[in-house]
Amino acid sequence: MALTPDELTERAEAERERTGAFRERLHVCTAASCQAIGSDPLRAALQARAKSSGGAVEVAGTGCMGLCSKGPLVRRQSDGALFLEVETGDVPALVEGAPSASLDARRVSFEAHPFFAGQLRIVLENAGRVDPERIDSYLAAGGYGALAKVLAQMKPAEVVAEVTRSGLRGRGGAGYPTGVKWQLVAKQQADTKYVVCNADEGDPGAFMDRSVLEGDPHRVLEGMAIAAYGVGARLGYIYVRGEYGLAIARLQTAIKQAEKEGLLGSRILDTHFDFSVQIRIGAGAFVCGEETALIASIEGKRGEPRPRPPYPPEKGLGGKPTLINNVETFANVPPILVRGGDWFAGIGTEKSKGTKVFAVAGKTALTGLIEVPMGTPVRRIVEMAGGVAGGGRVKAIQTGGPSGGCIPERLLDVPVDYESLVAVGSMMGSGGLIVMDQDTSMVDVARYFMEFCRDESCGKCVPCRAGTVQMHLLLQKFCDGEATRQDLALLESLADLLRNTSLCGLGQSAPTPVMTALRYFPEEFAARMRKEPAGP
Amino acid sequence: MTVKTLTIDGRMLTGVSGQSIFTVAWHNDIKIPRLCHLGGVSDVGACRLCLVEVEGRPRLQTACMTEVEEGMVVQTDTPRLREYRKLLLELLLAEGNHVCAVCVSNGHCELQQMAAEVGVDHVRVAYRNPRRPVDLSHERFGLDLNRCIHCTRCVRTCDEVEGAHVWDMAGRGEKLHLVSDLATPWGDSEACTDCGKCVQVCPTGALFVKGAGVGQMTKDRRFLKYIVYGRERKQWSVP
Numbered sequence: 001m002a003l004t005p006d007e008l009t010e011r012a013e014a015e016r017e018r019t020g021a022f023r024e025r026l027h028v029c030t031a032a033s034c035q036a037i038g039s040d041p042l043r044a045a046l047q048a049r050a051k052s053s054g055g056a057v058e059v060a061g062t063g064c065m066g067l068c069s070k071g072p073l074v075r076r077q078s079d080g081a082l083f084l085e086v087e088t089g090d091v092p093a094l095v096e097g098a099p100s101a102s103l104d105a106r107r108v109s110f111e112a113h114p115f116f117a118g119q120l121r122i123v124l125e126n127a128g129r130v131d132p133e134r135i136d137s138y139l140a141a142g143g144y145g146a147l148a149k150v151l152a153q154m155k156p157a158e159v160v161a162e163v164t165r166s167g168l169r170g171r172g173g174a175g176y177p178t179g180v181k182w183q184l185v186a187k188q189q190a191d192t193k194y195v196v197c198n199a200d201e202g203d204p205g206a207f208m209d210r211s212v213l214e215g216d217p218h219r220v221l222e223g224m225a226i227a228a229y230g231v232g233a234r235l236g237y238i239y240v241r242g243e244y245g246l247a248i249a250r251l252q253t254a255i256k257q258a259e260k261e262g263l264l265g266s267r268i269l270d271t272h273f274d275f276s277v278q279i280r281i282g283a284g285a286f287v288c289g290e291e292t293a294l295i296a297s298i299e300g301k302r303g304e305p306r307p308r309p310p311y312p313p314e315k316g317l318g319g320k321p322t323l324i325n326n327v328e329t330f331a332n333v334p335p336i337l338v339r340g341g342d343w344f345a346g347i348g349t350e351k352s353k354g355t356k357v358f359a360v361a362g363k364t365a366l367t368g369l370i371e372v373p374m375g376t377p378v379r380r381i382v383e384m385a386g387g388v389a390g391g392g393r394v395k396a397i398q399t400g401g402p403s404g405g406c407i408p409e410r411l412l413d414v415p416v417d418y419e420s421l422v423a424v425g426s427m428m429g430s431g432g433l434i435v436m437d438q439d440t441s442m443v444d445v446a447r448y449f450m451e452f453c454r455d456e457s458c459g460k461c462v463p464c465r466a467g468t469v470q471m472h473l474l475l476q477k478f479c480d481g482e483a484t485r486q487d488l489a490l491l492e493s494l495a496d497l498l499r500n501t502s503l504c505g506l507g508q509s510a511p512t513p514v515m516t517a518l519r520y521f522p523e524e525f526a527a528r529m530r531k532e533p534a535g536p
Numbered sequence: 537m538t539v540k541t542l543t544i545d546g547r548m549l550t551g552v553s554g555q556s557i558f559t560v561a562w563h564n565d566i567k568i569p570r571l572c573h574l575g576g577v578s579d580v581g582a583c584r585l586c587l588v589e590v591e592g593r594p595r596l597q598t599a600c601m602t603e604v605e606e607g608m609v610v611q612t613d614t615p616r617l618r619e620y621r622k623l624l625l626e627l628l629l630a631e632g633n634h635v636c637a638v639c640v641s642n643g644h645c646e647l648q649q650m651a652a653e654v655g656v657d658h659v660r661v662a663y664r665n666p667r668r669p670v671d672l673s674h675e676r677f678g679l680d681l682n683r684c685i686h687c688t689r690c691v692r693t694c695d696e697v698e699g700a701h702v703w704d705m706a707g708r709g710e711k712l713h714l715v716s717d718l719a720t721p722w723g724d725s726e727a728c729t730d731c732g733k734c735v736q737v738c739p740t741g742a743l744f745v746k747g748a749g750v751g752q753m754t755k756d757r758r759f760l761k762y763i764v765y766g767r768e769r770k771q772w773s774v775p
Contacts, residue, residue, distance in 0.1 A: 285708065302705065307581040307601050459686065459705075459712030461582050466627035469710050470661045490660055497623050500596055501584045 002262020004270045005148045008139065011261075015140035023056040025077035026094060027128055031064035031214045032246050033207075033368075034071035042072050045088045049095045057095050060137070063127045063215015067115055068368035075110055075128045082110040082128075115366055118384050120347065120373045122355050123331045126216045132250050135257040138218040144263050146334035147222050150229055151271045154337075159230035160186050163333065165341030167353035172198060172289075172326035173400060173429040174505075175352070175418035181323065184313035185231040188321035195228045195236040195275075196298070196317065196324045200282050200289040202241060203401025204452060206432030208357040209327035211369055213240070213247035216331065217254035221264065221277060223330030226337055228275040231323050236275060239294050241282040251279055286402075286456035290504045291316075291324045293458065304460045305504035326430065328357060348374030352417035356428065362397075362435035365389045372416065379412035382435055392437040396520070400429025402449045402456075403509035405516030406442065425516040427509075442521040443528055447475035449513035457506065464507030467498045471514065478528045488525070492518075542608035551604040558586055558599035561612060568612050569621055569650050571628075571739055572687040573600040574757075576764040577696045583687055585621050585650065588612045596620075621654045630661045631710075633668065633682035634740070640753035641741030647685060668713070673723030676746055677735050684714055684742040690734035697763055702728045714742075733759070 003011065019025060028034075028043040046059040065073050070084035074094060083094065084106045093100035110116060110128060121127070131137040138144070150159055164179025185193060197220060201209040213220060224236045240248050255277055258264040266274040280298050287293045288303040295317050297303040316322025332354060336344045345353050352374040358381055361367050365386030372381060378397060388394055396406040405426035407414060414420050418428050436445065454468040474491045477483040495511035502508045518525060538553045544561050551560035556579070561568055572583040579600045586599040591609035599612065611617070628634075628647065636642045668681040688705060691714070695701040702725050706715045716722040735743040736757045744753045765771075 287708075307598055454709060457709040459707070459709045460580070462584055462624050462627055462685075465686070465709055465712060466631045466661075469664070470627065470630070473662055486660075493619075493623060494661075497620055501587055501620050501624065503581060503584070 002265075002267055002270050005152060008144060008148055008269065011136060012139040012142070012145075015136040019058065019140065022058040024097065025058045025060060026050075027060050027062040027075040027077065027131075029063070029065055029071060029073040029075075030061035030132065031068075031211055033064065033068040034073055035246065037071055039072035042074075042086060042088055042091075045091045046074075046095060049091050053095055059095075060131045061133060062130060063132050064124075064211035064369060065110070065128045066119075066124065066369040066371075067366060069366050070368075080110045081107050082113070083107055115368075115370070115384055115386070118376070118380060119371050120355050121371050122335055122347075123212060123328055123357050124215075124369065124371050125335070126219065127211075130216060132215050132217055133253055135218060135254070135261060135263075138216070142338070143218055143334075144222055144269075146337040147225050147229075147263070148269055150226050150337055151269050151273055156186065156230050156232060159226060159337065162337060162341045163230070166336045166344035167341075167348075167351075168329065168332055168336060168344065169352065169418065170326060171328035171332070171356070171430065173403065173427060175428060178325065178329055181313060181325070182227065182230050184311075185233075185321045185323040188314065190321050192235075192318070192320045193231060193233040194317045194320060194322045195224050195231065195233045196294070196312075196322055197224055197236065197238040197327060197330055198289060198291065198294060198324055199238055199240040199244070199247070199327045200294060201244075201327070201430060202286040202289050202456075203403075203430055203432040204449075205359060205361040205434045206401060206430055207359045208369060208431040210244050210247055211359075212327050212331050212357075213244065214250050217247075217250045218258065219334060220251075220327055220330045221254055221258055223333035224277060225264065225268065225275050226333050227323060227325065227330065229273055231321075233323065234274050234276070236277040237280050237298055237317075238277060239280045239282060239288070239298060241288075242284055248279060248281060255279070285458065286452075287458045287504070287506050290506060293504065294324070295322065302458075304458045305506075307503060328431070349415065349417045351419055356416055356431060358416075358431050358433040360385045360433050360435065362433075363388050363392065363394075363437040363440070364435045374417045375415045377413045377415055378407065378433075381416070381433065382412065385435070388435065388437045392439070394435060395438050395440055396436050396442065398426075398434040398436065398445065398513070399432065400427040400509075400512070401432045402452045403427060403505065403512060404429045404432075405512045406436070406445065406520065407516075408520040411520075425519060426512070442517040442524050443475065443478050446514040446517040447472065447479055450475050450510065453506065453510040457510075461501075461503035461507060463498050464502045464504075464510065467494050467502075467507070468510055470494055471498070471511065475514065478525055481528055481530060483525075483529045485529070488529070540604045540606050540608075542604050542606070542610065544610045545612055553603070555604050556600055557588060557590075557597070557602050557604055557608075557610055557612075560604050561599065561610075566612060568599050569653060570600060571646060571650060571685060572689065574689045574693070574737055574760070576760040577689070577692040580688060580692070583685075584624055587617065587620065589614060589617065618654060621650075622656055623660075625651045625654060625656050626659045626661055628685050629656070630659050630663045631666075632684060633665060638750055639683065639741045640744045640748040640750060641683075641755075642751040644751070644754045645741060646739035664710075666710075671716070671722050672746070673721035674725075674728070674730075674746075675723065676730060677722070677732060678744050678746050679714070679716075679722060680742055680744070681713060682742075683740045685740060686712055686714070687739060689737045689739065690714070690743060693733050693737045693760070697760065698729060698731050698733050700727045700729055700731075703734060736760075 050057040169175040293305040581598040587596040589611040671679040691703040
């Protein structure tokens with residue numbers, strides 16, 4: 001039986017009462033990174049200890065809390081303390097609250113620690129609070145409240161208008177206004193429309209979407225359901241890359257739970273709104289993150305892009321109007337509908353609203369997820385991550401993966417918003433942020449990203465298929481100290497060719513890492529050219 | 537069906553809605569270079585040779601896949617486009633093993649013809665000299681992947697015109713290659729009707745009739761026009 005809105009409130013209340021009865025609650029991170037370093041046995045040990053010591057302490061799983069390099073992480077509910085690098089030896093002290101000098105040394109404040117202090121968490125607000133495997137836990141945090149509100153009080157057009165008012169833009173990287181896209185789909189006259197969640201996160205070093213799916217899958221489902229109501233779709237797909245086993249498992253669990261409670265399926269929340277979600281698993285092609293290739297892949301065809309227009313809002317999956325948004329975009333939707341578009345529009349800069357989650361990786365002291373308001377200087381993010389490990393100097397940072405560019409240290413005060421990052425030659429991208437120190441060779445970085453594009457090109461169009469190969473070969477010549485001035489000129493011609501003639505975004509943006517490296521670090525390329533023989 | 541007037545290379549021309557820039561230009565004797573486009577089968581926009589400049593659109597558009605619109609202003613032959621076409625053809629020539637002197641299609645090859653048209657006089661990029669197989673298992677026809685440019689004309693013709701769908705692409709990036717059935721020898725294919733349409737539409741000497749010597753492989757694809765014409769009008773015999 002589907003839950004009614006009243007029952008939804010009751011369920012949430014009951015869960016809050018249940019958890020409130022415990023003297024203490026311990027939230028163990030169950031995201032992939034912490035799991036890989038033993039959070040599962042840790043959680044089992046905590047649970048066993050909690051049980052044997054009388055059951056006054058509850059041990060729950062939770063999503064990624066962000067400080068991935070210091071896992072496994074455990075958050076204590078009562079005082080918000082976050083314990084780093086927790087081992088099974090810490091179990092008694094954690095459960096019984098006994099003093100332990102060693103544990104205290106690894107205790108930081110979830111709010112005050114420099115890594116967290118500058119963050120504003122909207123997408124990640126449930127991290128450390130909600131158990132991704134229990135729907136009641138999500139309900140207790142107000143989950144599906146936005147959907148209930150939308151279905152009870154708003155017309156589809158009002159939902160779209162609210163998202164438009166919020167100024168939310170696509171978090172997949174290009175930054176297309178989400179409300180405008182929804183409107184395009186909503187105004188199409190068609191018997192069938194689809195909502196697709198792009199979870200084919202493939203940029204090297206990026207793991208934001210993965211963490212959101214692993215840590216808060218219901219949030220994404222709720223966002224998709226709201227979108228479906230707004231644009232008039234009844235079926236949705238989540239396209240997840242096959243490498244994300246844990247995210248897929250969590251999504252499957254979440255979909256099953258939501259269907260059981262009538263939050264997905266037919267007559268959602270006892271209304272006339274029907275919406276179901278299916279998972280499609282990618283087979284490891286980076287290009288399938290491109291929307292037309294993603295659609296082809298869902299249709300069971302080769303994952304190859306096709307020229308646009310027509311854009312998916314007009315002709316997408318099966319030729320039907322299709323709304324495609326990224327994971328993080330959907331995760332932003334429920335709070336916008338609860339707190340209003342104006343609230344969201346009050347955060348960030350004039351043209352880029354809200355927050356952005358960055359996956360900070362590379363040579364920083366701390367690695368993990370950082371969610372900051374738009375407009376935060378890049379330098380601030382690097383500082384939050386503790387700067388370069390071992391006190392080294394930042395040389396450059398790279399955003400946007402193989403489609404983005406590097407930003408040299410002297411430009412690190414650039415604020416994170418779509419336009420500013422493009423102005424310095426990079427792009428927002430999906431949120432990967434790689435920090436490089438003085439030991440990193442920018443020529444090597446450029447070669448690495450070109451090799452990635454060469455590997456991932458689908459091969460359909462000539463410039464991308466053959467051009468990435470040639471550019472990679474030329475960059476290899478630089479690395480080997482064999483490049484000539486003609487090679488440099490050819491590299492630039494090819495970059496121009498790929499950018500302007502490639503069929504899809506993969507080929508069009510493949511030269512960006514190279515071109516920004518050339519623009520900001522020309523001396524490194526010059527230093528690795530073949531030494532011209534001295535004249536007579 | 538509505539009439540659209542547009543300007544191509546400074547000439548005022550008319551087309552009808554649904555027609556591509558390429559078709560309208562072609563009918564008016566403006567021959568835009570192309571390799572993957574083939575009248576009668578669907579377009580894929582893969583070779584990028586027919587890219588044109590359309591006023592008001594920031595990106596170059598494929599002439600074969602862009603529908604004409606009222607008031608459109610199109611440039612098909614600017615210095616910039618010529619440069620791009622040259623480099624694209626150089627990339628193609630360096631990617632496979634295109635040795636005209638020993639090729640069955642020498643003198644009748646569309647790749648060769650395009651290269652001559654846009655003025656490719658030397659190749660700046662590195663020749664890849666890939667190792668690619670030759671499939672001679674079919675009784676009448678041969679496939680030499682060294683000469684394949686991945687235009688997928690054969691794939692589309694076999695699927696859309698003959699209805700057999702013997703051909704398809706496998707692999708990705710530089711490893712992309714043509715396969716028959718599920719990557720089994722062509723001669724073993726039970727789907728293949730031995731019609732030879734794929735051979736006739738192939739722009740290079742990749743697909744050829746066995747027994748042809750150097751320069752002897754001429755191709756005739758007029759049949760396509762008749763089939764497509766008949767199909768459109770559901771008219772299968774001449775009255």
